[in-house]
Amino acid sequence: xxxxxxxxxxxxxxxxxxxxxxxxxxxxxxxxxxxxxxxxxxxxxxxxxxxxxxxxxxxxxxxxxxxxxxxxxxxxxxxxxxxxxxxxxxxxxxxxxxxxxxxxxxxxxxxxxxxxxxxxxxxxxxxxxxxxxxxxxxxxxxxxxxxxxxxxxxxxxxxxxxxxxxxxxxxxxxxxxxxxxxxxxxxxxxxxxxxxxxxxxxxxxxxxxxxxxxxxxxxxxxxxxxxxxxxxxxxxxxxxxxxxxxxxxxxxxxxxxxxxxxxxxxxxxxxxxxxxxxxxxxxxxxxxxxxxxxxxxxxxxxxxxxxxxxxxxxxxxxxxxxxxxxxxxxxxxxxxxx
Amino acid sequence: xxxxxxxxxxxxxxxxxxxxxxxxxxxxxxxxxxxxxxxxxxxxxxxxxxxxxxxxxxxxxxxxxxxxxxxxxxxxxxxxxxxxxxxxxxxxxxxxxxxxxxxxxxxxxxxxxxxxxxxxxxxxxxxxxxxxxxxxxxxxxxxxxxxxxxxxxxxxxxxxxxxxxxxxxxxxxxxxxxxxxxxxxxxxxxxxxxxxxxxxxxxxxxxxxxxxxxxxxxxxxxxxxxxxxxxxxxxxxxxxxxxxxxxxxxxxxxxxxxxxxxxxxxxxxxxxxxxxxxxxxxxxxxxxxxxxxxxxxxxxxxxxxxxxxxxxxxxxxxxxxxxxxxxxxxxxxxxxxx
DNA sequence: GTCACGTGCTGGAACGTTCCAAGGCTAGAC
DNA sequence: GTCTAGCCTTGGAACGTTCCAGCACGTGAC
Numbered sequence: 001x002x003x004x005x006x007x008x009x010x011x012x013x014x015x016x017x018x019x020x021x022x023x024x025x026x027x028x029x030x031x032x033x034x035x036x037x038x039x040x041x042x043x044x045x046x047x048x049x050x051x052x053x054x055x056x057x058x059x060x061x062x063x064x065x066x067x068x069x070x071x072x073x074x075x076x077x078x079x080x081x082x083x084x085x086x087x088x089x090x091x092x093x094x095x096x097x098x099x100x101x102x103x104x105x106x107x108x109x110x111x112x113x114x115x116x117x118x119x120x121x122x123x124x125x126x127x128x129x130x131x132x133x134x135x136x137x138x139x140x141x142x143x144x145x146x147x148x149x150x151x152x153x154x155x156x157x158x159x160x161x162x163x164x165x166x167x168x169x170x171x172x173x174x175x176x177x178x179x180x181x182x183x184x185x186x187x188x189x190x191x192x193x194x195x196x197x198x199x200x201x202x203x204x205x206x207x208x209x210x211x212x213x214x215x216x217x218x219x220x221x222x223x224x225x226x227x228x229x230x231x232x233x234x235x236x237x238x239x240x241x242x243x244x245x246x247x248x249x250x251x252x253x254x255x256x257x258x259x260x261x262x263x264x265x266x267x268x269x270x271x272x273x274x275x276x277x278x279x280x281x282x283x284x285x286x287x288x289x290x291x292x293x294x295x296x297x298x299x300x301x302x303x304x305x306x307x308x309x310x311x312x313x314x315x316x317x318x319x320x321x322x323x324x325x326x327x328x329x330x331x332x333x334x335x336x337x338x
Numbered sequence: 339x340x341x342x343x344x345x346x347x348x349x350x351x352x353x354x355x356x357x358x359x360x361x362x363x364x365x366x367x368x369x370x371x372x373x374x375x376x377x378x379x380x381x382x383x384x385x386x387x388x389x390x391x392x393x394x395x396x397x398x399x400x401x402x403x404x405x406x407x408x409x410x411x412x413x414x415x416x417x418x419x420x421x422x423x424x425x426x427x428x429x430x431x432x433x434x435x436x437x438x439x440x441x442x443x444x445x446x447x448x449x450x451x452x453x454x455x456x457x458x459x460x461x462x463x464x465x466x467x468x469x470x471x472x473x474x475x476x477x478x479x480x481x482x483x484x485x486x487x488x489x490x491x492x493x494x495x496x497x498x499x500x501x502x503x504x505x506x507x508x509x510x511x512x513x514x515x516x517x518x519x520x521x522x523x524x525x526x527x528x529x530x531x532x533x534x535x536x537x538x539x540x541x542x543x544x545x546x547x548x549x550x551x552x553x554x555x556x557x558x559x560x561x562x563x564x565x566x567x568x569x570x571x572x573x574x575x576x577x578x579x580x581x582x583x584x585x586x587x588x589x590x591x592x593x594x595x596x597x598x599x600x601x602x603x604x605x606x607x608x609x610x611x612x613x614x615x616x617x618x619x620x621x622x623x624x625x626x627x628x629x630x631x632x633x634x635x636x637x638x639x640x641x642x643x644x645x646x647x648x649x650x651x652x653x654x655x656x657x658x659x660x661x662x663x664x665x666x667x668x669x670x671x672x673x674x675x676x
Numbered sequence: 677g678t679c680a681c682g683t684g685c686t687g688g689a690a691c692g693t694t695c696c697a698a699g700g701c702t703a704g705a706c
Numbered sequence: 707g708t709c710t711a712g713c714c715t716t717g718g719a720a721c722g723t724t725c726c727a728g729c730a731c732g733t734g735a736c
Binding site: 060088103104117118121255258 | 391430
Binding site for chain 4: 009010011021022025026029053054055056057058059060061062
C-alpha cells in the first residue's frame with residue numbers, strides 16, 4: 001500500500017509563509033501583484049516544501065486541463081508508423097514549452113469519431129490534434145461543428161466548409177524535387193509509381209511529377225502508374241516501364257521504391273548507375289538500403305501545429321490559409337551514377 | 339470564439355430526473371444501490387442530455403486521474419523508434435479497457451528524472467510506465483523510494499534492492515532460437531555480432547548464442563564480436579569471421595544484420611544460400627529485405643504491463659518475480675537456402 | 677482634517693464531483 | 707399498533723484551486 005505523506009497544498013504553504021492562500025496563488029500566477037519581499041518569502045517556502053499546484057483543482061476551477069488529445073490509431077505495420085513517431089516526438093517536445101501535454105487515446109476502429117466526444121464532454125482536454133485528415137474523414141467537420149479547438153496535420157482536401165487551422169506537407173513539391181533531380185542526372189523518361197486515384201495525397205504528389213516533366217518538355221505517356229502501396233505491384237510496374245524505355249522512377253512511397261530495386265536486381269541492373277530511383281518518406285528502409293527519398297519535415301510540422309494550437313486556444317480565428325511546408329530530398333546512391 | 343453551451347452536470351441531470359445529485363452519481367458508480375425503475379429513469383436522462391462526468395472534479399474528489407504517465411524520449415532515428423511505436427499502440431489500446439489513458443511527457447534529456455516529480459506532486463497521473471530501465475537508469479529506484487506506483491518494461495538488471503513489477507523479453511531465448519535455427523540448417527560455425535560488454539541486454543542475448551552453441555558442441559572461439567550498433571562495424575566484423583570459416587551470423591540488431599548482408603554482397607555471396615543471417619527486432623528493414631529476425635512480443639508485453647498496472651493500483655504487492663516473455667523467430671530468405 | 681485613490685493582501689464563494697452520516701419509507705416481527 | 711431493520715434516497719461537507727469583492731493602510735490633493 002502507498003504510504004506517502006499528502007502533498008503540500010496552498011494552505012500548507014500559506015500558513016508556513018504567514019500569508020493567505022490567495023497570496024500564494026498570486027505568487028505563482030500573478031507575481032507582479034506582490035511586494036518583492038513577500039514574493040521572495042512565499043517562493044522560498046514553496047521551494048522548501050516542494051509545492052506543486054494540484055492539477056485537478058486547477059483544472060476544475062480554471063476550466064482548462066493543459067492537455068491535448070491525440071487519437072492514436074491502431075498500428076498498421078510499416079512506414080506510416082515511423083512517420084507518426086517522428087511527428088509525435090517533436091509534438092511532445094514542443095508542447096512542453098507551452099505547458100501542455102499529450103493525452104493519447106484510442107477508439108473503436110470502426111468509428112472514427114469514437115473517443116473524441118467523451119473527452120470533450122468530460123472537459124478532459126483543451127484541444128485536439130488530428131493526424132489523419134485525408135479526404136473523407138469526418139473528424140474535422142465534427143469538431144468544427146462543436147466549436148472544439150483543434151489543429152489538423154493534413155489539409156481539408158475538398159471540403160469548402162472547412163475553416164480550421166491546419167498544417168500540411170507539399171507532396172507535389174516533393175515529387176517535383178525528386179523528378180527535377182533525376183532530370184538533372186540526365187534522365188529523360190522518368191516513370192511515376194503512385195497510389196490509386198482515390199488517394200488525394202497520391203494524386204497531389206503525382207501532379208508534382210507531371211509538372212516537372214512538362215516543364216522540361218519530356219513525355220509522360222504510359223510512364224505513370226497507379227497501384228496499391230505494395231512492393232510487388234511496384235516491381236511488376238517497373239518491369240513494364242523499363243520495357244518501354246524508362247530509365248528512372250519517382251515513387252509515392254519507399255515501399256514502392258523497394259519494389260523497383262527488386263525489379264532492377266532481377267534484370268541485373270544497378271540502381272543509380274543504370275536506373276535512378278527515388279522514394280518517399282525517408283524511412284529506415286531508405287536509409288539502410290541507400291535509397292534516395294523525399295523527406296517530410298515532420299519536426300517542423302509538429303512545431304507549427306503547436307504554434308497554431310497556442311493561437312487557437314488564445315481565441316485567435318483560424319487562419320484563412322493553412323500552412324504548407326516544403327519537403328526536402330535526401331540523395332543517396334539509388335539516384336546518382338558512380 | 340468558442341460559444342458552446344456549458345456541458346450538463348450532475349445537478350442538471352438530477353433536477354431533470356427528479357432525484358438528488360448523489361443518486362445520479364450512484365447510478366453511474368454504484369448502480370446496485372438504486373431501485374431498478376429509478377436507475378432506468380436516471381440513465382435515460384443521462385443519455386438524453388449527454389452527460390459525462392467532469393474529469394477534473396472527479397479527480398479532485400476521488401484522488402485518481404485515470405492517467406498513466408509515460409516519458410517519451412527524444413527520438414533516436416532507427417529501429418528503437420519502431421519498437422516503441424508497436425509497444426505504445428498496444429499500450430494505448432489495452433489501457434482503454436481499464437479506463438485509463440496515456441499521458442506523454444518529456445523532460446530534460448540530461449536529467450532522466452525530469453518530469454516525473456512534477457506529475458507526481460501535482461497528482462496528475464496515477465502511475466507510470468517505464469520503458470528504458472537498462473542497467474543504471476535511476477528512475478525505478480527513484481519512484482520506488484517515493485512509493486509511486488509504476489511498472490517497468492525491462493528488468494532491473496543488477497539492483498538487488500529493486501522490488502517492483504516488471505515485464506521483459508527473454509533476449510537470451512531469442513538468440514538461442516536464432517542459433518538453433520541456423521544449426522538446423524546445417525551451419526556449424528555460427529558467429530555472433532553483438533554490442534559492447536557494457537550493454538546488459540546485449541550480453542544477455544549473447545549468452546543465448548553461447549548456450550545454443552555449446553549444447554550443440556560447436557566451437558565459438560573468435561566467432562563472437564562486441565561492436566557498436568552500426569552497419570559498417572558489422573560489415574567489417576563479418577568479413578573477418580567469414581575469413582575464418584563462419585557460415586552464419588546471429589546479430590543483436592537488424593542494423594548489424596544489414597551490415598552482414600553488405601559484406602556478403604561485396605564477396606558475391608548470397609544470403610541464405612551461402613551464408614545464413616538472422617537479425618533482431620523484426621524491423622521494417624528486415625521485412626523489406628527478407629531478413630530473418632527475432633521478433634519481440636511487444637503487444638503481449640504491453641498487455642502484461644497494463645495487467646500489472648491494474649494490480650499495482652489495486653494495492654497488490656509487486657510480484658516476487660517479473661514476467662519474462664519469449665520472443666519468436668520470423669524466418670525469411672536470409673537464413674534458409676534455396 | 678477629510679476625501680479619494682492606489683497598493684497589497686485577505687476571506688468567502690464557486691468549480692463538479694464523491695464521501696459520509698442520516699433521513700424517510702416499507703415490510704416484517706411481536 | 708409499535709418497534710426494528712433494511713432499502714433507497716438525500717443534503718451537507720470536502721477535495722484544492724482561482725475568481726471576486728472588499729478591507730487596511732499609506733499617500734497626496736484640497
